[in-house]
Amino acid sequence: MTMTEDKRPSGPDLSKGVSLSEFKDGKLLGHVGEEDVLLVQAGSEIFAIEPLCSHYHGPLAEGLVVGDTIRCPWHHACFALRTGEATRPPALNALAVWDVTRDRDRITVARKREAPKPLTARRSAPAAEKVVIVGGGAAGFAAAETLRREGFAGAVTMLSNDDAMPVDRPNLSKDYLAGNAPEDWLPLRGEDYYRDAGIDLRLNTNVAAIDPKTRSVTLGNGDKLPFDRLLLATGAEPVKLQISGADQPHVHTLRSVADSRAIIKESASAKRALVIGASFIGLEVAASLRARKIEVHVVAPEERPMQKVLGPEMGDFIRALHEENGVNFHLKDTVERLDGISAALKSGAVIEADLVVAGIGVKPRLALAEQAGLAVDRGVSVSEYLETSVAGIFAAGDIARWPDPHSRQTIRVEHWVVAERQGQTAARNMLGRRERFDAVPFFWSQHYDVPINYVGHAESFDDIAIDGSIKDRDCLLKYRKDGRVLAVASIYRDLDNLKAELEMERSRA
Structure with a gap:
């Protein structure tokens, strides 16, 4: 959402300087020229960043500052204040940042920094390694994008049995279905992105089998693709109605x-x-x-x-x-x-x-994993690094069952943001990073004008502590088991929800 012709820039002119005393809760919304800019105090530093999240344009002025990052109050995306980089999904695009000068308590915003060059495959580097991603959903896309963002120069092949490029799936049941969002909002990236980034995206492509011994994938047409690292991100499919008449066209x-x-x-x-x-x-x-x-x-x-x-x-x-x-x-x-x-x-x-x-309901697509002999337990069993029982084969998204440090259980969840975050972690681990996946699960649901945000994971709970009023759409609910808060849901308590997420991250077992 760019500024429309009749929208006036917000707050004070930051290029003329403002005083630290004008900040509220460590933030100040102002403008430079025609562009809105958010000033953020993080420790002893002051940063200037675009004020709206690049996901659904949530107001970062109402977000939470954690170290030198800021988290969006709506869907918990996270941005590096120094660079503007989107460090956590669901946001994928970086935000603009500006240079800041400080003279004691006087803060002045100077020039806008040049945006980093878009990702491209680094074809000059040796490209011996081959990564194959099976699945064109949130986890698969996030993994492919992260491989390139992290500088991987090998071949990246993404196999999707869908006929559409990876899309913003939550929109399919929300704004797009309601008629409030055009179809061109749906793709996570345009076609040119895959070309420029050197990602071989193959749509309408079925995978018949995975052979861990020969390190190859057999496609539905019989072709074989070799791999050095494989990510299984086959997602879930809707449970079909098993009643008479369920096969009718309506x-x-x-x-x-x-x-x-x-x-x-x-x-x-x-x-x-x-x-x-x-x-x-x-x-x-x-x-x-x-x-x-x-x-x-x-x-x-x-x-x-x-x-x-x-x-x-x-x-x-x-x-x-x-x-x-x-x-x-x-x-x-x-x-x-x-x-x-x-x-x-x-x-x-x-x-x-x-x-x-x-x-x-949906059920995880486990057939390929089972046929390949991977360990399966109501999902594909993975380590804290999202690696399956076969070295070099990873799993992420709706199919993955992983050890969750907060609930102290192995869990599998079907959340969009979790799938994206797992795709990113799996990609880094395919590059040898040994990064634990310990993000606190998060999802949101929209009903008319009422958003429900939920962090954590409670498969069952003993009691619910309710702060505020559910009826008045102003509440925070804590789901507890054996005295521990396993999950928190909220309506219009966005900052509290972000704080609950941070508390869970800090209290990991």
Whole structure:
């Protein structure tokens, strides 16, 4: 979001100088020329950086300064204040930074620094090593980008069975599906990026087998690709409805751009939609279809939406929020069969719906790992370095089950930001860095104008400490087990959520 013609620059003119006493909580938003600039005090230093996160333009002035970095309050991206580099997903693009001069308590912002040159493959270096990435999602993309960012000069081949370039998947059930984001916002990078960075991205490409002994990948067409290092990032696939009538053309799942496009196309003429499942994805779809003025019915077996993850109070709030926005719930019920546009429920009720979306969960794609003989335990088992049981083969994203130092368990989570961060760590470890993956899991969910941020991981909890008011959309919930806080959820307590993440990082076992 660039500044529009009629938007006036913010705050004082920083090129004329400001006093340290004008800072609030170590930050000051001002401008240089027509550009907004955020001044940030970190220890004894003052930095000047672009004020909006490069992911979804979250206001960094409301973020958290940690050392010489700043974290975005919305989705926990992180930027180096010195260079502007995006050091943690979900942000990928660097921010502009300016030179700062200081004379005692007088701070003046001078020239804008030149942006670093875009990544390109360093073809002059020896390119003997070959890295193959299986998967075109968050983890696979982040790994490929990180390999080049870290200066790897070998061959990088990315195999995706999707027909679309790597995209911002959370958007598929949120703004894009709701009609609030154009399709050209979806790709994480344009086509020219892969060409310039020397990443061989192959779409519509199936992988038939991986042979750890010969260090090769067999493609669906029989071709073989050798590798020195391999990243498995096959992700997860939607659980398919196993009921009569589930194979009809108006019945959809949502995972890919093609899925989202198909639902959007059908929503143009649909009068009533049935969402099967009250999962995060199911309810985000419900909210997006309501934005398109379609009548929505949600059928799910549980007593409250999302109770298992967020607890009963938050579950009741989410239900009420959706009902306020016109969603009809049929809870403690299931769809037994689909007969044309009629859905027969176990309770005996019948719902007529010309659009059906099933959001009943996903399952990790483990077939390649199992066939290759990798250790598997409800996911691909990896070490703290994200390496599988076979040296040189790594796994990241929705399929990886890793030792989490905070919960003190081995866990597997299906979060976008976790997948991106694991892709980055796996890439560095493929380059021999021996970097532990110990990031605290984070995800966000959007329901109408209410964002829910969640850090940590609580597979189960004994109690929930609620600070503030869920009903008033101003709360922080701490999920505890045996007296330890395993996870924190919040609504509009963004800074507190960032602080909770930092506390978890610092209290790792």
